[in-house]
Amino acid sequence: MIIEGQLRIDGQRFALVVSRFNDFLTSKLAEGATDCLLRHGAKEDKVDQIMVPGAFELPQAAKMVVDGGRYDAVICLGAIIRGGTPHFEFVAAEASKGIAQIALSSDIPVSFGVLTTDTLEQAIERSGSKGGNKGWEAAMTAIEMLDLAGKLKA
Numbered sequence: 001m002i003i004e005g006q007l008r009i010d011g012q013r014f015a016l017v018v019s020r021f022n023d024f025l026t027s028k029l030a031e032g033a034t035d036c037l038l039r040h041g042a043k044e045d046k047v048d049q050i051m052v053p054g055a056f057e058l059p060q061a062a063k064m065v066v067d068g069g070r071y072d073a074v075i076c077l078g079a080i081i082r083g084g085t086p087h088f089e090f091v092a093a094e095a096s097k098g099i100a101q102i103a104l105s106s107d108i109p110v111s112f113g114v115l116t117t118d119t120l121e122q123a124i125e126r127s128g129s130k131g132g133n134k135g136w137e138a139a140m141t142a143i144e145m146l147d148l149a150g151k152l153k154a
């Protein structure tokens, strides 16, 4: 028997945790994620956007969302672009490790829609142009994992 999540939403509440750093990209990721949720049946009043300063803050805010107990899934969105210093490595490592840690310790799905790219062009490609929209993909993942969690509990 294969058990897998379906792409359906049945009244659940979603939290998008969105980094304001590189806002012109993260707003596109948030648009993509919201579009995905609404087109799979989410109600607009059950999708909230929680803003944080940068990707480094995503794990802590995701933890606040999980601990608050008001949402059924969390979608973390950010854009980290390599610069001329090692700063990128630290922010990217902490954001990804932190989000993974929250995901593992949480009972609800926490998905990773954070761009980590070498160039601005690569980031633009992945936030709604030729490389798709990573926000849309992260929302899709949250929907599937939420449905899978329901099946494994039932």
Ligand code: INI
Residues within 6 Å of the ligand: 019, 021, 022, 053, 054, 055, 056, 057, 078, 079, 080, 081, 082, 083, 087, 088, 091
């Ligand atoms: N935050 C990002 O979301 N993306 C970046 O590319 C980035 N860079 O390169 O500096 C970035 N830095 C800010 C960081 O996330 C924190 O907000 C800041 O360090 C305060 O804790």
